[in-house]
Amino acid sequence: xxxxxxxxxxxxxxxxxxxxxxxxxxxxxxxxxxxxxxxxxxxxxxxxxxxxxxxxxxxxxxxxxxxxxxxxxxxxxxxxxxxxxxxxxxxxxxxxxxxxxxxxxxxxxxxxxxxxxxxxxxxxxxxxxxxxxxxxxxxxxxxxxxxxxxxxxxxxxxxxxxxxxxxxxxxxxxxxxxxxxxxxxxxxxxxxxxxxxxxxxxxxxxxxxxxxxxxxxxxxxxxxxxxxxxxxxxxxxxxxxxxxxxxxxxxxxxxxxxxxxxxxxxxxxxxxxxxxxxxxxxxxxxxxxxxxxxxxxxxxxxxxxxxxxxxxxxxxxxxxxxxxxxxxxxxxxxxxxxxxxxxxxxxxxxxxxxxxxxxxxxxxxxxxxxxxxxxxxxxxxxxxxxxxxxxxxxxxxxxxxxxxxxxxxx
Amino acid sequence: xxxxxxxxxxxxxxxxxxxxxxxxxxxxxxxxxxxxxxxxxxxxxxxxxxxxxxxxxxxxxxxxxxxxxxxxxxxxxxxxxxxxxxxxxxxxxxxxxxxxxxxxxxxxxxxxxxxxxxxxxxxxxxxxxxxxxxxxxxxxxxxxxxxxxxxxxxxxxxxxxxxxxxxxxxxxxxxxxxxxxxxxxxxxxxxxxxxxxxxxxxxxxxxxxxxxxxxxxxxxxxxxxxxxxxxxxxxxxxxxxxxxxxxxxxxxxxxxxxxxxxxxxxxxxxxxxxxxxxxxxxxxxxxxxx
Numbered sequence: 077x078x079x080x081x082x083x084x085x086x087x088x089x090x091x092x093x094x095x096x097x098x099x100x101x102x103x104x105x106x107x108x109x110x111x112x113x114x115x116x117x118x119x120x121x122x123x124x125x126x127x128x129x130x131x132x133x134x135x136x137x138x139x140x141x142x143x144x145x146x147x148x149x150x151x152x153x154x155x156x157x158x159x160x161x162x163x164x165x166x167x168x169x170x171x172x173x174x175x176x177x178x179x180x181x182x183x184x185x186x187x188x189x190x191x192x193x194x195x196x197x198x199x200x201x202x203x204x205x206x207x208x209x210x211x212x213x214x215x216x217x218x219x220x221x222x223x224x225x226x227x228x229x230x231x232x233x234x235x236x237x238x239x240x241x242x243x244x245x246x247x248x249x250x251x252x253x254x255x256x257x258x259x260x261x262x263x264x265x266x267x268x269x270x271x272x273x274x275x276x277x278x279x280x281x282x283x284x285x286x287x288x289x290x291x292x293x294x295x296x297x298x299x300x301x302x303x304x305x306x307x308x309x310x311x312x313x314x315x316x317x318x319x320x321x322x323x324x325x326x327x328x329x330x331x332x333x334x335x336x337x338x339x340x341x342x343x344x345x346x347x348x349x350x351x352x353x354x355x356x357x358x359x360x361x362x363x364x365x366x367x368x369x370x371x372x373x374x375x376x377x378x379x380x381x382x383x384x385x386x387x388x389x390x391x392x393x394x395x396x397x398x399x400x401x402x403x404x405x406x407x408x409x410x411x412x413x414x415x416x417x418x419x420x421x422x423x424x425x426x427x428x429x430x431x432x433x434x435x436x437x438x439x440x441x442x443x444x445x446x447x448x449x450x451x452x453x454x455x456x457x458x459x460x461x462x463x464x465x466x467x468x469x470x471x472x473x474x475x476x477x478x479x480x481x482x483x484x485x486x
Numbered sequence: 487x488x489x490x491x492x493x494x495x496x497x498x499x500x501x502x503x504x505x506x507x508x509x510x511x512x513x514x515x516x517x518x519x520x521x522x523x524x525x526x527x528x529x530x531x532x533x534x535x536x537x538x539x540x541x542x543x544x545x546x547x548x549x550x551x552x553x554x555x556x557x558x559x560x561x562x563x564x565x566x567x568x569x570x571x572x573x574x575x576x577x578x579x580x581x582x583x584x585x586x587x588x589x590x591x592x593x594x595x596x597x598x599x600x601x602x603x604x605x606x607x608x609x610x611x612x613x614x615x616x617x618x619x620x621x622x623x624x625x626x627x628x629x630x631x632x633x634x635x636x637x638x639x640x641x642x643x644x645x646x647x648x649x650x651x652x653x654x655x656x657x658x659x660x661x662x663x664x665x666x667x668x669x670x671x672x673x674x675x676x677x678x679x680x681x682x683x684x685x686x687x688x689x690x691x692x693x694x695x696x697x698x699x700x701x702x703x704x705x706x707x708x709x710x711x712x713x714x715x716x717x718x719x720x721x722x723x724x725x726x727x728x729x730x731x732x733x734x735x736x737x738x739x740x741x742x743x744x745x746x747x748x749x750x751x752x753x754x755x756x757x758x759x760x761x762x763x764x765x766x767x768x769x770x771x772x773x774x775x776x
Contacts, residue, residue, distance in 0.1 A: 218619045222598045
C-alpha cells in the first residue's frame with residue numbers, strides 16, 4: 077500500500093479542498109475479501125431499510141406486541157454501548173490515574189467509541205416508529221424528565237460530543253493546523269472528566285431501562301442491581317474489545333507499526349487483562365450474591381437456568397480464569413481467546429436481558445428475520461469502513477512524524 | 487436580601503435538575519389527587535358478554551367494529567385498533583366474562599417511561615397518548631405491567647393504540663362510551679373513592695357472590711379501572727404477581743442518584759487526577775508528548 081506524501085507535519089498542503097478531495101479517494105486494492113462481503117451486504121441492507129420505511133417495521137422485522145424490542149435495540153444499542161465502554165475506562169486510566177503506558181491505545185479506542193455511538197444512534201433511528209419526532213426530547217417542550225430513556229438519550233448525545241473533542245486533536249494534526257490542535261488539546265481533560273461521568277450514568281442507565289420490566293424479565297436476569305451490573309460489565313466488555321480490536325489492528329495495519337509495537341502491545345494487553353479479571357470477579361461475585369438474595373437459585377435446574385449457567389460459567393467464569401492464566405504465563409493467545417469469550421458473554425447477557433429472557437414465557441418466541449440480521453451486520457460494516465478510512469489517513473495508531481517519514485519499502 | 491429556606495431549597499432543586507438533565511421531581515404530585523381521579527368499576531358477576539361496550543368503543547374512537555365473539559376456547563387480544571376486549575372464561579363459578587383495556591394506573595409506568603410526554607396521566611384520570619409527541623420507541627410497551635399499549639408495526643407512520651378512557655367525552659362532561667352503552671349495568675363510572683367504596687359495598691352486602699378482592703385497588707400502586715369477581719382473579723387470567731407499589735418507584739432510586747453522581751464524579755475525578763499528578767508534570771493537558 078502506498079502512502080501519499082501530501083501533508084507535511086503541521087504544515088498546510090497546497091489547498092485544503094484539494095487535500096480533502098484527494099483524501100476522500102479510496103486507497104489500496106479494493107478487491108479484498110472484506111470488501112467483497114461488506115459491499116453487497118450494505119447494498120442489500122439499504123434496500124431493506126427502504127422497505128422498512130415504506131411498509132413499516134413488520135415488513136422486515138419479527139418484533140411483536142409482546143416483545144417490542146428486537147435485535148436492533150438489543151444488539152446494536154444495548155450490546156454495542158457496552159462494547160464501546162473501553163473509551164471511558166482507558167481515558168480514566170491514562171488521564172486521571174496517569175498510567176502513561178496505555179496512551180498509545182487511547183486515540184484508536186476513543187475513535188472506535190465515537191463511531192460506535194454514532195452508528196448505534198443510527199440503528200436506534202431505524203427502529204423508531206416516528207423517527208422524525210426524535211427532535212421532541214432534544215428541543216421543545218416535551219421533556220419526559222422522569223424517563224430513564226430521556227436520561228440515556230441525552231447522555232448519548234453529549235458523550236458523542238465529548239468523544240469528538242477527545243479525538244479532535246488527531247483531526248487537527250491530519251489537517252496540519254498546529255494552532256487548532258493546541259486549542260483542542262486544552263479541552264481534552266474537561267471532555268474526559270465529563271465523558272467518564274456521562275458513561276457511568278448511561279452504561280448503568282441502559283440497565284435501569286429494564287427496572288420497570290419487573291415480572292417480564294426472567295428472575296435470573298432481573299435484579300434491582302441491573303444498573304450496577306451493567307456498569308461493572310461495561311468495564312471488562314470495553315477492555316476486551318480493546319484487546320480483541322488491537323490484535324486485529326496489529327495485523328491489518330502492520331505497515332503502521334514499528335518494530336517495538338508488538339512487544340509494547342503485549343505488555344499493554346497483559347495490564348488490561350488484569351483489570352478484566354478483577355472486574356469479572358467482582359461481577360461474578362455480585363451475580364451470585366444477587367441470586368442468593370433474590371432466592372432465584374431454584375431456577376437453575378430449569379431450561380432457562382441451564383442457559384443462564386452457560387452465560388455465567390462458560391462466558392464469564394471461564395474467560396476470567398483464562399485472563400488470569402494469560403497474565404501468569406504471558407501468552408497473548410490465551411488473552412485474546414479470553415477477550416473473545418468475554419465479548420460473546422456480553423452479547424449473551426445483553427441479549428438475554430433485553431430480548432431472550434424478556435417475556436421468556438411468551439409463545440411464539442421472537443426470532444429475528446434474516447433482514448434484521450443483514451441490517452445489523454451492515455451497520456457494523458459501514459462503521460468499519462469509516463474506521464479503516466480514518467486509520468489509513470489520520471495519526472491514530474502512529475504519530476504524524478512517522479507518517480510523513482520516507483518508508484524504506486512501500 | 488432575604489431568601490427563606492423553602493425558596494432556597496427550591497432553587498437548589500431546580501439547579502440540580504438543570505445539571506442532571508433529568509429528575510423525578512414531578513412524580514409525587516399525582517399521589518395527592520389520586521382519590522379525585524375518575525374510575526370505572528367492572529362487575530364480572532353482572533357482565534353478559536354482549537360486546538356492546540366493544541362496539542361503542544369502536545364507534546367512539548373511529549375504529550373498525552369487532553368481527554369475532556367471546557369464546558372460552560380462545561383468548562382474544564387487544565390490538566392497535568381494538569382498545570377493549572371481552573373474553574369468556576370457564577371458571578369454577580361457570581362461564582364469566584372479563585373486560586380488558588388500559589387500567590389507567592394512578593402512577594403509570596408508561597408515562598414515566600415516555601421520554602417525550604406523549605403518554606400522560608391526566609388529572610381527570612385517563613392516561614392519554616399524543617401522536618405528535620411520540621417517537622415510536624416502544625419503551626411504554628416494555629414498561630407497562632399489563633402489556634396494554636399496542637403498536638402499529640405494519641404502518642410507516644405507526645400509532646400506539648390503547649384506551650384513553652374517552653378523554654374527549656370526559657372533558658365535555660360525558661361518561662366513557664363503554665359505560666354509557668352497557669345494557670347489563672356491569673360498568674359504573676365515578677370518582678375513584680366513590681367507585682372503590684361501591685365495589686367494597688357490593689362485596690360486603692353479598693359476600694357469597696364475590697371474592698374479597700377489588701382488583702386495581704392496590705395492583706401497580708392503584709389503578710383507575712377496578713374489577714370485582716366471583717372467583718379469584720388468577721382463574722380469570724388476570725396478572726396477580728404485580729407490585730403493589732407504583733412501577734415508577736422502581737426507577738426512582740436510580741433517577742435520584744443521577745444528580746449526586748453528576749456533582750460528585752467530576753469533583754472526585756479532578757481530585758484524583760491532582761493527587762496522582764507527578765510534581766514535574768506541570769501542564770499535562772496543554773502539551774504532552776504523544
